[in-house]
Amino acid sequence: MSDYNGGSELFSSYEADFNIAFAEAAQKIEQLPELATEPRKASARAAQRALDEADEIVGQMSIELQNISSGSRAKVNARLRGYRSDLDRAKRELKRASEQADRNELFSGRGRIGQNGPSMDDISQDQRQQLLSGTDRLEVSSQRLRDSQRLANETEAIGANILTDLRGQREQIVNSRNVLMEADTHVDKSMRTLRGMARRYTVLFSIVKMSNGLIILEWLQTD
Secondary structure: OOEEOOEEHHHHHHHHHHHHHHHHHHHHHHHHHHOOHHHHHHHHHHHHHHHHHHHHHHHHHHHHHOOOOHHHHHHHHHHHHHHHHHHHHHHHHHHHHHHHHHHHHHHHOOOOOOOOOOOHHHHHHHHHHHHHHHHHHHHHHHHHHHHHHHHHHHHHHHHHHHHHHHHHHHHHHHHHHHHHHHHHHHHHHHHHHHHHHHHHHHHHHHHHHHHHHHHHHHHHHHO
16 A cells, blocks of 8 residues: 555545544534524534544544554654544533533523524424434445455455465475485485595505506516
8 A cells, every 4th residue: 555645545534534524523512502402412412423433533543554654654643643632622622512501501591492492393404414414424434444344355365475475485495405405415425436436446556556566576586
């Protein structure tokens, strides 16, 4: 997988998804103090879903981080820590904003549906919009899971190929060692043969010298 912005293309895709989900959650949180009871609850739920989605994306980033080259991993990991910090801060802000809005409502008497609040049609429309948004997020999450599964399958296939290559190399090494051992055996046999021939040559040379000596001695005695 090629490097992209200091990480990988898949990691950058997760970053884009995180920014979208986080921006949506931040917008919903910012609107909470100005909303009546039911819209505020709906907005808080939408913000929580967006934060949950962002949290899930951070988990996918953590997995993808292991596939990034060691030279870029430290830089990318720093960005990931920043995302986690932003996410934790947004969760605290959501809780604080919801609690503050509840306290304000308790003392101001807001939240009635009718005169000062939204109509039932508005609430129903908001709920339908939330359902459609939840369906879209589910599809995005499913796609990320499919991408992770594909990456895991590719990694498994690469690992299997590496193991096959290693087994083949091991067999070659074993065969080479056997050939060397067999060659050593032939060399030993050849050396023994050569030493035997050298001994026979020495004995034969001694015999020839003795024969020549006897011949010369006999010739001298004849004279």
